[in-house]
Amino acid sequence: MKVTIYDVAKRAGVSTATVSKVINNRGKISAKTKAKVLKVMEELNFEPSMFAAALTVKRSYTIGLLLPNLANPFFAEIARKIEDRAHERGYNIFMCNTDNNEEKEAKYVSLLRRHSVDGIIVASAFSNLTVLDQLFNDNIPVAVVSQDIPALSLNTVTVNDFKGGYQATNYLLSLNHTNIAVIAEDLRSSSDRIKGFEVAHEDAGVPFNKEFIRHGFSSVEGAMEETRKLLKSDQHPTAIFACNDLLAMGVMQVAQEYNIQIPQELSIIGFDNTVLALSSVPALTTMAQPFDEMGKQVVDLLVQEIQGEITTKQTYMLVPELIIRNTTAKPSIVNV
Amino acid sequence: MKVTIYDVAKRAGVSTATVSKVINNRGKISAKTKAKVLKVMEELNFEPSMFAAALTVKRSYTIGLLLPNLANPFFAEIARKIEDRAHERGYNIFMCNTDNNEEKEAKYVSLLRRHSVDGIIVASAFSNLTVLDQLFNDNIPVAVVSQDIPALSLNTVTVNDFKGGYQATNYLLSLNHTNIAVIAEDLRSSSDRIKGFEVAHEDAGVPFNKEFIRHGFSSVEGAMEETRKLLKSDQHPTAIFACNDLLAMGVMQVAQEYNIQIPQELSIIGFDNTVLALSSVPALTTMAQPFDEMGKQVVDLLVQEIQGEITTKQTYMLVPELIIRNTTAKPSIVNV
DNA sequence: CTGAAAGCGCTAACAA
DNA sequence: TTGTTAGCGCTTTCAG
Numbered sequence: 001m002k003v004t005i006y007d008v009a010k011r012a013g014v015s016t017a018t019v020s021k022v023i024n025n026r027g028k029i030s031a032k033t034k035a036k037v038l039k040v041m042e043e044l045n046f047e048p049s050m051f052a053a054a055l056t057v058k059r060s061y062t063i064g065l066l067l068p069n070l071a072n073p074f075f076a077e078i079a080r081k082i083e084d085r086a087h088e089r090g091y092n093i094f095m096c097n098t099d100n101n102e103e104k105e106a107k108y109v110s111l112l113r114r115h116s117v118d119g120i121i122v123a124s125a126f127s128n129l130t131v132l133d134q135l136f137n138d139n140i141p142v143a144v145v146s147q148d149i150p151a152l153s154l155n156t157v158t159v160n161d162f163k164g165g166y167q168a169t170n171y172l173l174s175l176n177h178t179n180i181a182v183i184a185e186d187l188r189s190s191s192d193r194i195k196g197f198e199v200a201h202e203d204a205g206v207p208f209n210k211e212f213i214r215h216g217f218s219s220v221e222g223a224m225e226e227t228r229k230l231l232k233s234d235q236h237p238t239a240i241f242a243c244n245d246l247l248a249m250g251v252m253q254v255a256q257e258y259n260i261q262i263p264q265e266l267s268i269i270g271f272d273n274t275v276l277a278l279s280s281v282p283a284l285t286t287m288a289q290p291f292d293e294m295g296k297q298v299v300d301l302l303v304q305e306i307q308g309e310i311t312t313k314q315t316y317m318l319v320p321e322l323i324i325r326n327t328t329a330k331p332s333i334v335n336v
Numbered sequence: 337m338k339v340t341i342y343d344v345a346k347r348a349g350v351s352t353a354t355v356s357k358v359i360n361n362r363g364k365i366s367a368k369t370k371a372k373v374l375k376v377m378e379e380l381n382f383e384p385s386m387f388a389a390a391l392t393v394k395r396s397y398t399i400g401l402l403l404p405n406l407a408n409p410f411f412a413e414i415a416r417k418i419e420d421r422a423h424e425r426g427y428n429i430f431m432c433n434t435d436n437n438e439e440k441e442a443k444y445v446s447l448l449r450r451h452s453v454d455g456i457i458v459a460s461a462f463s464n465l466t467v468l469d470q471l472f473n474d475n476i477p478v479a480v481v482s483q484d485i486p487a488l489s490l491n492t493v494t495v496n497d498f499k500g501g502y503q504a505t506n507y508l509l510s511l512n513h514t515n516i517a518v519i520a521e522d523l524r525s526s527s528d529r530i531k532g533f534e535v536a537h538e539d540a541g542v543p544f545n546k547e548f549i550r551h552g553f554s555s556v557e558g559a560m561e562e563t564r565k566l567l568k569s570d571q572h573p574t575a576i577f578a579c580n581d582l583l584a585m586g587v588m589q590v591a592q593e594y595n596i597q598i599p600q601e602l603s604i605i606g607f608d609n610t611v612l613a614l615s616s617v618p619a620l621t622t623m624a625q626p627f628d629e630m631g632k633q634v635v636d637l638l639v640q641e642i643q644g645e646i647t648t649k650q651t652y653m654l655v656p657e658l659i660i661r662n663t664t665a666k667p668s669i670v671n672v
Numbered sequence: 673c674t675g676a677a678a679g680c681g682c683t684a685a686c687a688a
Numbered sequence: 689t690t691g692t693t694a695g696c697g698c699t700t701t702c703a704g
Contacts (some may be wrong), residue, residue: 017700021674023698033674051697051698056699057699094398094428111423114384140502160672214704253619275407353692386679387682388680392683609674675704681696688692
């Protein structure tokens with residue numbers, strides 16, 4: 001049988017109210033009583049049930065985390081940071097892999113509500129706005145990370161994708177590449193990165209080839225297929241901006257397939273700076289997402305809202321950072 | 337205000353007991369009453385609090401998952417599968433990153449107990465046996481995945497590391513490599529893999545160089561350092577067996593650093609088959625861990641124990657599978 | 673500084 | 689088939 005506050009109270013010769021006070025370090029208790037209670041708690045290896053407490057206190061100290069798929073290093077990285085920070089703040093994380101599937105999203109949210117989570121962090125696409133609306137009506141705080149849901153006003157932490165795209169492109173341009181292609185997923189973040197790509201060209205006065213902007217691929221295979229087409233074309237690009245590291249890996253595989261030297265014959269830049277970028281051969285130049293900061297900010301925002309410390313919704317927009325490694329170089333004459 | 341069972345009962349004109357019954361689909365209720373209650377629940381967007389229920393029913397339908405670090409693709413992969421299966425079985429997962437740090441382990445376990453988890457899955461090294469002992473005394477089911485804790489008898493799911501090491505080595509031997517090195521972490525699983533390496537050599541009647549067995553590295557950097565030493569030695573190896581994919585990436589980076597062609601001049605085989613193996617260039621030959629099966633089995637084992645369906649502890653030992661990709665080939669004459 | 677007692681939202685006998 | 693009632697383990701007034 002689990003040991004309860006009654007067991008502790010009886011053994012310590014005090015009331016449960018007193019025990020409760022020492023557990024929560026609240027109210028006035030004599031040092032002596034406190035010491036005695038603490039000792040008994042120790043002896044009994046007592047852990048107070050947050051369930052029972054939550055019932056009156058209406059706070060579970062749990063947060064739900066909705067993301068598409070942990071097996072994707074990008075989300076794994078964020079999840080890690082979020083969990084860290086949440087734990088620091090005394091909250092536990094309920095992990096939910098939605099696969100960006102509306103049905104799963106709804107199911108998880110329902111489950112999370114039954115579990116009385118104090119708030120929810122959304123890192124998945126979250127197509128299901130109805131569900132979010134319900135949460136809103138039910139007064140369950142929601143914070144969003146790594147995307148913006150323009151239809152709703154929520155606490156949000158994003159990274160400046162436009163700027164990321166701009167800087168990545170700009171770096172390539174500064175290396176004298178004038179023939180740059182983009183491979184992207186079909187996400188809002190991607191289109192912002194692409195916009196950055198375009199504006200960087202305009203600002204530099206370098207024209208870009210619209211044909212070289214390819215989007216709609218989320219898998220390595222998709223990226224590979226597209227890269228093949230790109231590299232087969234007459235005036236093929238000397239550099240490719242892959243909108244995430246995974247896609248960049250696809251590009252690199254095709255380069256090897258075609259016996260194209262990286263970075264001598266083809267420069268590649270990724271986005272995210274996941275473990276893939278660091279471990280790839282050659283190591284990938286990429287725009288780093290500030291995972292640590294992102295995780296920290298979302299949970300802080302959410303926790304603040306939970307604890308009623310902020311009432312207005314806020315948006316943090318962090319900036320990605322260029323990490324130069326070994327997949328980028330000046331275009332060689334050979335290749336032009 | 338959160339809507340409660342009382343609100344539903346009142347609005348539906350029935351007692352809370354009746355509502356409880358329809359929630360849990362238990363007892364006898366007329367179709368009519370049931371329909372009415374269901375309708376009201378829908379209208380009120382009611383989600384029963386598992387907290388309150390757990391208080392009497394003594395089951396929270398939550399499971400704690402302890403692992404070192406989600407940012408490590410191996411654990412991310414397992415976590416994903418575990419979460420999937422748990423969810424299928426109606427359980428939610430509490431995520432805990434321990435960094436293999438005893439203090440964190442203890443803190444998390446304490447937190448999990450306060451949250452009244454029904455059971456705990458341990459995927460981290462778990463140095464802290466005292467804590468596990470407490471769980472045992474408290475009758476909290478624990479299942480272990482991807483390792484065995486010989487000191488304790490617990491439900492366990494592992495993969496046959498000896499066999500994995502044997503098969504990896506054997507494949508290399510079958511390719512006619514006779515000069516094979518191993519790079520490993522300092523884990524029990526690694527020593528089993530190394531044992532497999534040795535026995536495979538003995539069985540094939542090929543002597544192996546003890547100097548070529550290097551262990552104690554857990555980072556890419558460590559692997560790189562060691563690979564440099566290995567490749568600098570006079571009679572350097574023609575193949576390297578890296579005891580996990582991440583280490584293999586380190587080996588590949590050094591190979592490129594030294595301008596050594598893979599697989600022509602050096603074969604590499606990894607272990608795990610994480611996303612790294614698939615996306616590396618060239619794609620990595622590796623021993624695949626059966627992540628899906630592992631995840632499924634641990635949660636099934638744990639859930640069975642929770643629900644009292646099994647009383648004896650069980651051990652599943654799954655087998656890894658050789659996935660041949662592009663980092664392995666026959667040794668070239670040049671290199672001998 | 674300490675304790676008695678009510679109540680949080682739900683379930684589980686037991687009556688009706 | 690449905691309702692009454694007594695907890696589950698903890699917190700919180702409010703007295704003492």
